[in-house]
Amino acid sequence: MNYDLTHLDALESEAIHVMREVAAEFERPVLLFSGGKDSVVLTRLAEKAFRPARFPFPLLQVATGHEFPEVTDFIHRRAEELGERLIVASVEESIRQGRVQEEPGNPSRNRLQTVTLLDAIAEHRFDAAFGGARRDEERARAKERILSFRDDMGQWDPKSQRPELWNIYNGRIRRGEHVRVFPISNWTELDVWEYIARESLDLPSIYMAHEREVFRRDGMLYAVNPYFPQDEESFTTWVRYRTVGDMVVTGAVESKATTLSDVVAEIAATRITERGETRADDRVTEAAMEDRKREGYF
Amino acid sequence: MAAADLARAAQSELLRFATAGSVDDGKSTLIGRLLYDTKAIFEDQLEQVTRASERRHGANGNGTVDLALLTDGLRAEREQGITIDVAYRYFTTPRRSFIIADTPGHVRYTRNMVTGASTADLALVLVDTRNGVVEQSRRHAFIASLLRIPHLVVCVNKMDLVDFDQAAFERVVEDFTHFAAKLEIADVTFIPISALEGDNVVARSERMPWYAGPPLLYHLEHVHIASDRNLIDTRFPVQWVVRPGDAASEELHDYRGYAGQIAGGVLRKGDEVVVLPSGEHSRVAAIDTFEGEVEEAFAPMSVTVRLTDDVDVSRGDTIARPHNRPLLERDIDAMVCWMSETPSKPNGRYVIKHTTRTTRAVISDLLHRIDVDTLHREEGVAHLELNDIGRMTLRTAVPLAFDTYRRNRTTGSFILIDEATNDTVAAGMILGRPSEEEGRSANVVWDRAGVTRERRVEALGRTGATLWFTGLPSSGKSTIAAALEHRLVAAGIPAYRLDGDNLRHGLNADLGFSAEDRAENVRRTAHVAQLLADSGVVALPSLVSPYRADRELARRVHEEAGVPFLEVYVDTPVEECERRDPKGLYARARAGEIKGFTGVDDPYEAPEDPEVVLRPEDVEAAVDRVWSALVAQGIVPA
Ligand SMILES: Nc1nc2c(ncn2[C@@H]2O[C@H](COP(=O)(O)OP(=O)(O)O)[C@@H](O)[C@H]2O)c(=O)[nH]1
Numbered sequence: 047m048n049y050d051l052t053h054l055d056a057l058e059s060e061a062i063h064v065m066r067e068v069a070a071e072f073e074r075p076v077l078l079f080s081g082g083k084d085s086v087v088l089t090r091l092a093e094k095a096f097r098p099a100r101f102p103f104p105l106l107q108v109a110t111g112h113e114f115p116e117v118t119d120f121i122h123r124r125a126e127e128l129g130e131r132l133i134v135a136s137v138e139e140s141i142r143q144g145r146v147q148e149e150p151g152n153p154s155r156n157r158l159q160t161v162t163l164l165d166a167i168a169e170h171r172f173d174a175a176f177g178g179a180r181r182d183e184e185r186a187r188a189k190e191r192i193l194s195f196r197d198d199m200g201q202w203d204p205k206s207q208r209p210e211l212w213n214i215y216n217g218r219i220r221r222g223e224h225v226r227v228f229p230i231s232n233w234t235e236l237d238v239w240e241y242i243a244r245e246s247l248d249l250p251s252i253y254m255a256h257e258r259e260v261f262r263r264d265g266m267l268y269a270v271n272p273y274f275p276q277d278e279e280s281f282t283t284w285v286r287y288r289t290v291g292d293m294v295v296t297g298a299v300e301s302k303a304t305t306l307s308d309v310v311a312e313i314a315a316t317r318i319t320e321r322g323e324t325r326a327d328d329r330v331t332e333a334a335m336e337d338r339k340r341e342g343y344f
Numbered sequence: 345m346a347a348a349d350l351a352r353a354a355q356s357e358l359l360r361f362a363t364a365g366s367v368d369d370g371k372s373t374l375i376g377r378l379l380y381d382t383k384a385i386f387e388d389q390l391e392q393v394t395r396a397s398e399r400r401h402g403a404n405g406n407g408t409v410d411l412a413l414l415t416d417g418l419r420a421e422r423e424q425g426i427t428i429d430v431a432y433r434y435f436t437t438p439r440r441s442f443i444i445a446d447t448p449g450h451v452r453y454t455r456n457m458v459t460g461a462s463t464a465d466l467a468l469v470l471v472d473t474r475n476g477v478v479e480q481s482r483r484h485a486f487i488a489s490l491l492r493i494p495h496l497v498v499c500v501n502k503m504d505l506v507d508f509d510q511a512a513f514e515r516v517v518e519d520f521t522h523f524a525a526k527l528e529i530a531d532v533t534f535i536p537i538s539a540l541e542g543d544n545v546v547a548r549s550e551r552m553p554w555y556a557g558p559p560l561l562y563h564l565e566h567v568h569i570a571s572d573r574n575l576i577d578t579r580f581p582v583q584w585v586v587r588p589g590d591a592a593s594e595e596l597h598d599y600r601g602y603a604g605q606i607a608g609g610v611l612r613k614g615d616e617v618v619v620l621p622s623g624e625h626s627r628v629a630a631i632d633t634f635e636g637e638v639e640e641a642f643a644p645m646s647v648t649v650r651l652t653d654d655v656d657v658s659r660g661d662t663i664a665r666p667h668n669r670p671l672l673e674r675d676i677d678a679m680v681c682w683m684s685e686t687p688s689k690p691n692g693r694y695v696i697k698h699t700t701r702t703t704r705a706v707i708s709d710l711l712h713r714i715d716v717d718t719l720h721r722e723e724g725v726a727h728l729e730l731n732d733i734g735r736m737t738l739r740t741a742v743p744l745a746f747d748t749y750r751r752n753r754t755t756g757s758f759i760l761i762d763e764a765t766n767d768t769v770a771a772g773m774i775l776g777r778p779s780e781e782e783g784r785s786a787n788v789v790w791d792r793a794g795v796t797r798e799r800r801v802e803a804l805g806r807t808g809a810t811l812w813f814t815g816l817p818s819s820g821k822s823t824i825a826a827a828l829e830h831r832l833v834a835a836g837i838p839a840y841r842l843d844g845d846n847l848r849h850g851l852n853a854d855l856g857f858s859a860e861d862r863a864e865n866v867r868r869t870a871h872v873a874q875l876l877a878d879s880g881v882v883a884l885p886s887l888v889s890p891y892r893a894d895r896e897l898a899r900r901v902h903e904e905a906g907v908p909f910l911e912v913y914v915d916t917p918v919e920e921c922e923r924r925d926p927k928g929l930y931a932r933a934r935a936g937e938i939k940g941f942t943g944v945d946d947p948y949e950a951p952e953d954p955e956v957v958l959r960p961e962d963v964e965a966a967v968d969r970v971w972s973a974l975v976a977q978g979i980v981p982a
Contacts, residue, residue, distance in 0.1 A: 049642045050570055097634055188446075189432070208768045209456070210459065212757045214697050220766065
């Protein structure tokens with residue numbers, strides 16, 4: 047008998063362990079479901095952790111109103127297939143209620159999203175939010191904990207983070223505080239893709255190459271969309287996406303990889319990080335990520 | 345990576361390693377080099393670093409990238425130019441995926457080093473050849489041994505600055521080996537490298553032909569880690585009870601599964617199990633995974649277990665095998681690393697989290713603090729401060745099912761939490777129950793160097809065991825034990841009988857038959873049997889051993905050493921024994937010639953829960969019965 051685990055099995059087991067610990071120790075967890083590949087992996091891990099019972103938490107989508115329609119459709123379809131409750135928190139709604147204001151000239155709703163998320167957490171009294179962030183995504187994340195502690199303002203303080211030893215997590219918090227939980231912290235982008243392939247997970251169609259009308263700005267390819275004023279000339283080409291953020295900040299990759307295995311092969315050969323390649327919002331400053339994290343963004 | 349590599353990568357193993365080194369020994373450079381040479385660095389990251397190198401070293405930084413900059417993290421630290429927290433990095437080769445826990449080396453950051461080391465399979469310590477083994481190198485080695493990282497790699501760096509001189513390397517090896525002999529590290533490897541120029545990091549260096557070993561990456565890819573896990577002692581801490589309940593279909597309505605991550609050993613469908621702390625017995629009805637049922641599962645898999653009986657199991661309970669249980673105690677002796685700015689309080693109360701159980705604990709005694717640089721013990725200290733390591737005893741509100749940390753890093757570790765602030769204030773490694781060692785042999789330190797039990801079992805391909813035959817005089821213990829010994833030896837399994845009467849001629853010649861002497865007789869025999877069994881022999885002590893407490897002690901001696909122990913109760917009625925009476929002892933006792941004879945005028949306390957019970961039958965049939973128990977325990981092959 048062979049008692050070896052592959053690295054994917056080991057990572058999977060670790061992630062399931064984290065999810066069960068959090069389900070057991072927190073009163074009102076929630077799983078942030080963006081429809082992105084990382085959150086799709088989280089839903090599969092939750093199935094592995096809790097089936098044949100239902101998830102002991104709902105799914106939450108923070109909708110900016112600028113997402114790809116394919117992604118919105120996917121989120122609803124997947125929630126239905128899973129038979130789990132989906133809560134949608136809307137940035138539009140936050141704007142309507144005057145909780146946030148759009149910055150003139152900045153079509154990105156990334157910063158606004160943070161407020162909507164924190165409001166939803168407060169409203170539903172969520173005390174733990176599962177997210178699909180990984181430590182390999184960006185340098186500032188290399189030191190992120192698996193249970194990342196947020197104060198009652200939803201803020202992340204690098205100094206108040208707790209040491210994490212062995213597989214023992216300290217999930218004690220006070221009222222009003224919450225934790226972000228990153229079960230796939232130790233996965234790399236390639237691990238995620240390999241796992242999606244291994245588990246035959248369904249993804250939003252924009253991850254596979256398709257023809258789309260795009261324009262080029264600052265070296266990035268953006269989808270022609272109703273939210274983004276554009277002077278550049280648009281053209282149609284084959285593209286796919288590596289992440290599924292807002293249409294206005296997510297760049298496309300030129301590609302003809304129409305199947306999952308083609309995509310995985312391309313990713314494996316890529317020499318640029320997914321954020322560097324396709325997230326305009328992270329390129330602003332070297333410490334962009336860190337600043338956003340302090341404010342409560344992922 | 346090419347597509348073929350990708351397919352292989354999906355099959356690759358995971359190796360977690362921790363790095364430590366003093367400031368400027370070249371740790372960041374080495375990690376940067378590993379990441380860069382294994383292509384874990386993407387172009388945009390490199391571009392960022394190139395820009396940063398230029399800022400740091402001036403626009404004309406001779407075009408080379410400062411690899412150390414690849415691995416720095418938070419802004420404040422970046423500005424100070426040092427790293428002060430644990431940062432995790434990732435890279436993959438076709439053979440293995442690696443997780444690096446990159447920890448700072450300074451004494452002020454002992455706790456970070458402990459954190460990084462807690463999950464590591466291997467520790468990588470850097471030594472600057474020019475400085476040799478310094479205090480910090482010793483501290484890193486000590487922490488690696490304290491946290492029981494099975495493999496240690498000492499990278500002797502900056503060989504380029506000593507002209508790749510073999511003598512300089514040998515000096516470091518000798519110094520380090522001398523010091524490490526005092527520690528318990530199973531496997532130490534030395535590699536001469538230049539992190540800056542890449543010698544012996546990924547590719548073999550042409551400039552050190554005298555070095556016959558592999559380069560660092562090759563070693564990381566090939567070091568044997570599969571046997572580091574404890575696959576002998578089955579431990580399953582229950583995390584979560586899966587109950588679909590009313591909402592579910594008819595079929596699932598009564599489903600009740602216990603979910604958790606196996607912390608040690610192997611669980612098989614049909615296994616007899618015990619639930620702790622309740623002590624209730626049951627069997628494994630099924631092992632469920634999302635993909636369906638499996639026949640067996642092993643550490644560290646996350647699974648859901650169903651039991652055949654409706655026993656009471658909840659989060660925090662531990663499922664184990666009846667004949668191989670963890671200790672179940674409220675008093676714990678542990679080495680602790682203090683992680684909080686607020687020192688430990690004498691008799692302080694804390695929340696303790698151990699596997700999936702959270703309860704309260706009070707520090708009942710602080711025995712000593714260890715100076716991590718000199719390894720001296722300082723006794724009489726009142727408290728531990730941030731980054732201190734010390735030995736303490738704790739008393740918990742409810743019993744915890746634990747193993748010693750040396751036996752199982754998962755069931756042997758815990759954290760302490762301050763209830764007021766919710767901070768994690770300490771990390772603990774369990775040494776055992778208090779007193780045993782302290783009381784009886786406080787000044788004798790168990791020599792722990794040498795071969796571990798796991799390695800021995802692996803090398804032999806099997807484990808020894810003790811079969812403790814108990815029963816009235818003339819019940820047939822020795823006859824059955826002797827027949828079993830023959831059969832075992834004939835099957836090529838080393839077996840050795842420890843006959844109570846025979847031992848009384850030598851080892852126990854000084855003992856009589858008083859209750860104390862009987863207890864001492866059992867104690868000595870138990871220890872001898874345990875040593876034999878630990879060495880791989882099936883030990884067959886046959887002693888009347890009439891008192892339950894004495895036999896319990898024998899069991900505990902084995903449990904603590906992790907050696908299987910089976911109590912075989914030869915349950916022959918006293919009338920039958922008296923009828924047989926080959927030595928005429930019953931007759932003499934009845935006649936009052938022998939006082940305190942078990943079964944006549946001294947009680948025999950029958951075992952409550954023996955592994956095997958033998959009633960009068962044919963000797964070969966009795967041996968068959970014991971044999972099946974040995975097969976069921978995996979002690980003899982089926
Ligand atoms: N000559 C030489 N210099 C090295 C080597 N490794 C690191 N260095 C230099 O030593 C200094 C400190 O290295 P760094 O990686 O930042 O050390 P850390 O503090 O341990 O992370 C830097 O100037 C490196 O370029 C080596 O193998 N040879």
